[in-house]
């Protein structure tokens with residue numbers, strides 16, 4: 001396939017980053033978590049920075065000279081007075097991960113780490129190739145001890161051509177995967193997809209691979225749906241109205257991050273509804289890897305009006321109100337319910 005070399009490098013980078021995150025989540029201490037400066041404060045941890053430095057370093061080693069990365073974090077807060085100790089801690093984590101892997105015989109300095117983090121400042125767009133990274137997607141979930149993902153994708157001329165989602169806390173076994181190799185209690189999955197090649201899942205150690213498919217459910221009454229764990233990230237009252245109109249019986253599955261896309265790609269549920277509050281602009285790194293993982297598994301990802309997501313316009317996805325995911329059979333029904341619910345919500349109260 002056309003992007004096999006890139007896919008192998010992405011799997012390697014995301015697996016290493018996932019191992020780093022796992023180590024941090026196990027030992028998470030108060031000083032590892034900071035609030036990002038700026039108007040919309042959100043948490044960021046040594047794992048977010050360490051993961052971004054590691055993925056950026058590995059990709060630059062594998063593809064020297066032709067490197068463009070759009071990633072969530074930057075080193076601004078790490079270059080402020082008093083951040084020395086945290087930069088040391090990140091550097092140590094990154095070097096430990098590189099040593100444990102063994103394929104790169106290097107020790108990075110704190111400045112190398114800061115530079116690696118800052119090489120994620122590309123603007124993306126519709127020309128050329130760009131890597132897209134969310135080093136820890138679902139940082140709130142990560143801090144809570146719940147679900148999170150390392151999400152890495154490649155854009156080629158504005159289209160997502162491969163995606164890797166490492167989900168260190170997602171159990172391998174699901175109701176949707178009837179493979180005897182998966183019948184254990186192991187936790188930690190990696191999903192990967194290349195355009196035209198389908199979607200696959202592995203345990204984090206890569207010891208086996210299974211092809212996955214989205215749910216084939218056609219009757220919405222039998223479908224269950226995913227939404228954000230955080231009520232501030234998606235309007236739960238709106239998704240509940242949509243589910244009611246569809247006749248969905250099951251309670252929503254609330255889960256942090258793009259792990260929702262991974263779980264959906266193997267049929268754990270059939271629908272994902274995401275409705276951020278007015279004014280929120282979606283970033284490409286929150287959906288690029290997840291969307292190809294679902295579409296290559298036979299699903300559809302659109303905005304609330306049914307339009308495909310456009311990853312070619314820079315770091316934002318400019319879209320109509322929300323993101324909706326399901327299989328092809330359910331999609332028209334889901335979009336009708338979305339339309340009806342949005343209309344109902346926008347009617348003035350008497």
Ligand SMILES: Nc1ncnc2c1ncn2[C@@H]1O[C@H](COP(=O)(O)OS(=O)(=O)O)[C@@H](OP(=O)(O)O)[C@H]1O
Nearest residue numbers: 136137138139228229230232233255256257276280
């Ligand atoms: N206000 C608001 N509205 C919508 N979305 C927001 C908002 N604030 C943040 N974010 C982004 O949501 C990312 C977390 O993904 P989810 O929303 O799927 O997970 S969660 O269940 O809400 O934690 C989260 O990703 P990370 O920052 O990588 O954790 C954010 O990019």
Ligand SMILES: [Mg+2]
Nearest residue numbers: 042043072139
């Ligand atoms: Mg964040």
Ligand SMILES: [Mg+2]
Nearest residue numbers: 134137138286
């Ligand atoms: Mg994110």
Ligand SMILES: [Mg+2]
Nearest residue numbers: 072134136137
């Ligand atoms: Mg993030």
